[in-house]
Amino acid sequence: MKAKKGNRLVPVLIHIVLIFLAFLCLFFFYVLLINATHSHADLQKGFSALPGNALLENLKGVANDGTFPMFKGIFNSIIISTSCAAICTYFSSLTAYGLYAYEYKAKKLAFTFIMAILVMPTQVTAMGFLRLVTNMGLYDTFYPLIIPSIASPAVFYFMYSYLQSSLPLSLVEAARIDGSGEFRTFNQIVIPIMKPAIAVQAIFVFVGSWNNYFVPALILQSKSKITVPILIASLRNADYMSFDMGKIYMMIAVAIVPIVIAYLLLSKYIIAGVTLGGVKE
Secondary structure, three states: OHHHHHHHHHHHHHHHHHHHHHHHHHHHHHHHHHHOOOOHHHHHHOOOOOOOOOHHHHHHHHHOOOOOOHHHHHHHHHHHHHHHHHHHHHHHHHHHHHHHHOOOOOHHHHHHHHHHHHOOOHHHHHHHHHHHHHHOOOOOOOHHHHHHHHOOHHHHHHHHHHHHHHOOHHHHHHHHHOOOOHHHHHHHHHHHHOHHHHHHHHHHHHHHHHOOOHHHHHHOOOOOOOOHHHHHHHHHHOOOOOOOHHHHHHHHHHHOHHHHHHHHHHHHHHHHHHOOOOOOO
């Protein structure tokens, strides 16, 4: 009887811990959304768990604020993040397929080289990258923020691991026998199989690019091209006595909407992607 009670107690404790962790994760979003509905005067009085009536006022303040062009920054971040996610996942999948499906002498050397790049921090090459971008005439453009995403060792390794567990080489050989070209095989056979992994990595790349502050701060200078992290970071330089706290919370709330939408659209693939498939050759 004691063993049965102990077995019943374990799932209850697990659920309690999960509910507590979910509360910790969601509580701060709740505070952000609630504060975005209050005016600056209400926020000065302290935190209120109930929504306020200044939602539209704060939203209009954000839209009409020429000092912080939030919607322009969101538009720029969407362009950069979406382009990075598309380019990174496609070419990383293509590279992983090339190393997985072909046998050649430099295969192990190429894999080792890519893994060596994985441990190299961005800050080490930042100055050289900035000089290269300046010499190429790409300073203050979106290209240096998008094009380098083609080479992502972390995404490549994830895709390579997924192919090892989900793509039988016999399927590729059958496509070749039927006369399918290599790019047609990749686009019409391999890509559909890798859809869960691509969706998962698209979320990670999109969020990583959206939250990236270091590289855009080095490259972008024009106010019309700055991204959301730079806009939010610029709030620190504002005079505390002059800015509207309700409007600030609204800016942050609006800035996270695209991330939430991207997650909701692709979240159903997370479990399928993390399990890395179940087909073995």
